[in-house]
Amino acid sequence: MSAEELKTGPLEYRTKEGQMSILGFWIFLGAEVVLFATLFATYAVLFGRTADAPHPGELFEAGTVLIMTFLLLTSSFTCGLAIHEMRRGSVKGLTIWMIITLALGLGFLGFEIYEFVHYAHEGATIQSSAFWSSFFVLAGTHGLHVTLGIGWATLLLIQIARRGLTNVTSRKFFIISLYWHFLDVIWIFILTSVYLIGMVI
Amino acid sequence: MTNTKKRIPTNHIVGFVLSLVMTLVAAWAAIGSDLPVKWVIIGIMILALLQAGVQLFMFMHVTEAESGNGHIPWNMMFHGFALAGILVAGSLFTMSFGFDHNHDDGGGNHQQQEQQEEHSGH
Numbered sequence: 001m002s003a004e005e006l007k008t009g010p011l012e013y014r015t016k017e018g019q020m021s022i023l024g025f026w027i028f029l030g031a032e033v034v035l036f037a038t039l040f041a042t043y044a045v046l047f048g049r050t051a052d053a054p055h056p057g058e059l060f061e062a063g064t065v066l067i068m069t070f071l072l073l074t075s076s077f078t079c080g081l082a083i084h085e086m087r088r089g090s091v092k093g094l095t096i097w098m099i100i101t102l103a104l105g106l107g108f109l110g111f112e113i114y115e116f117v118h119y120a121h122e123g124a125t126i127q128s129s130a131f132w133s134s135f136f137v138l139a140g141t142h143g144l145h146v147t148l149g150i151g152w153a154t155l156l157l158i159q160i161a162r163r164g165l166t167n168v169t170s171r172k173f174f175i176i177s178l179y180w181h182f183l184d185v186i187w188i189f190i191l192t193s194v195y196l197i198g199m200v201i
Numbered sequence: 202m203t204n205t206k207k208r209i210p211t212n213h214i215v216g217f218v219l220s221l222v223m224t225l226v227a228a229w230a231a232i233g234s235d236l237p238v239k240w241v242i243i244g245i246m247i248l249a250l251l252q253a254g255v256q257l258f259m260f261m262h263v264t265e266a267e268s269g270n271g272h273i274p275w276n277m278m279f280h281g282f283a284l285a286g287i288l289v290a291g292s293l294f295t296m297s298f299g300f301d302h303n304h305d306d307g308g309g310n311h312q313q314q315e316q317q318e319e320h321s322g323h
Contacts, residue, residue, distance in 0.1 A: 026274050030281030037285030041292035062232050069224055077217040080260045084210040181260045185253045191224070192249040196231035200241050 005167070010087050012171035025175045029182050036186050039141060040193065043134040048201075053128035056135070056198035059119055065195045068111045069187065075104035076184040083177045091165055094173065098157060101180065105150050112143050135194065142190060145183055152176055216259025223248045223255075 006014040013019055050056070079101045085093025116136070119125070126136040153176050160169050227245040230236060236244070257263050263273050 023274055027277045030274070030277040033278075033281035034284045034288070037288040040285075041289045044289060045292050045296040062228065066224075066228055070221070073217070073220050073224065076220075076256065076260060077213060080213040080216070081210060084213065178261055181256050185256045188220075188224075188249050188252045188256075192227060192245045196227060196245050197242055200231050200238055 010170070010174075011165065011167055012174040015167050018167055018171040021171055022175060022178075025178055029178065032182065032186075036138075036141070036189075039134070039138040040189065043138050043194065046130045046134040049130040050132065051129035053124050053132055054122055056131070056194075057201065059122055059124055060195050060198050062195075062199060064111055064115055065191060068108050068115075069191050071104050071108040071111070072184050072187050075101045075108070076181050078104065079177050079180045083174060086165065086170055086173055089165065091160060094165075095157060095160065098153060098173075102150050102153055105146055105180075109143060109146055109150070112139070112146075116140075138194065139190060142183065142186055145186075149176065149179055149183060152179075212259050216255045219255050219259070220252050223252050 011018075012022065048055075078097050082094050082097035082101060085097055116139075119132075124132045124135075126133050156169070156172055156176060160173070163169055227248045230241050230244050230248075234241065
């Protein structure tokens with residue numbers, strides 16, 4: 001691969017391997033779009049089928065949801081700053097912004113867990129009705145992705161502390177930044193079509 | 202390499218501010234405004250699509266000269282989004298349309314019917 005290495009451009013794009021890995025990750029994201037589309041479709045079809053469980057409008061709280069949204073939006077921003085620092089060649093900048101990103105991600109997860117526990121106390125669990133099943137599967141799958149992203153990025157931070165910025169580590173960080181921004185895209189649609197519409201109707 | 206040496210990442214800041222503003226507008230439309238439900242839903246869905254665009258173009262580097270613009274599989278991404286649209290709209294169409302619900306806010310066009318379906322749980 002090194003024979004094909006370019007001399008200019010971002011580090012992660014300089015080798016054929018880096019370029020192909022990033023291409024492959026975009027294809028993975030295309031598949032993720034379809035995965036979440038099935039969950040959104042299930043949710044939309046089962047909307048309001050709450051049986052004896054509480055209605056979504058009774059449980060959804062604008063405050064909690066907006067805090068979660070701002071945490072995730074800000075983490076997406078700091079993740080972008082981390083990649084910006086990486087491209088300026090700063091391992092320190094990358095590490096600091098990435099740690100802030102992960103802290104915001106953990107905050108998001110904390111609120112989500114609190115929210116799920118709160119709903120369970122109010123009588124809305126994954127078993128209470130078709131609607132709540134679809135809700136917990138959709139929001140839970142997103143939360144699972146956030147959890148995996150935090151674990152993944154933590155491992156990458158250990159790796160970059162040991163190996164520094166290379167074609168390989170910069171490519172890995174670029175890919176996790178795509179993943180993290182993608183989680184934000186999915187969350188925006190959960191906020192809109194689950195929480196906001198749930199509170200309007 | 203033009204962009205990468207800049208101290209201030211203008212794109213990211215603009216994208217961040219835009220996404221915050223759009224979130225607040227969507228939240229206000231849903232919670233604070235007295236707009237008709239139909240228009241709120243259409244409005245906040247459009248805002249969500251715009252926000253996705255902000256993430257893609259401001260943060261995810263889908264267009265950048267440095268990487269040669271050649272490493273985004275546009276056809277695959279389009280394929281993914283098209284399937285997503287077909288899945289969600291198709292599921293609503295086959296599973297929810299045609300149910301009787303006692304709304305009398307009328308409306309003949311397709312869009313309105315789709316919005317009404319979302320009320321059908323009540």
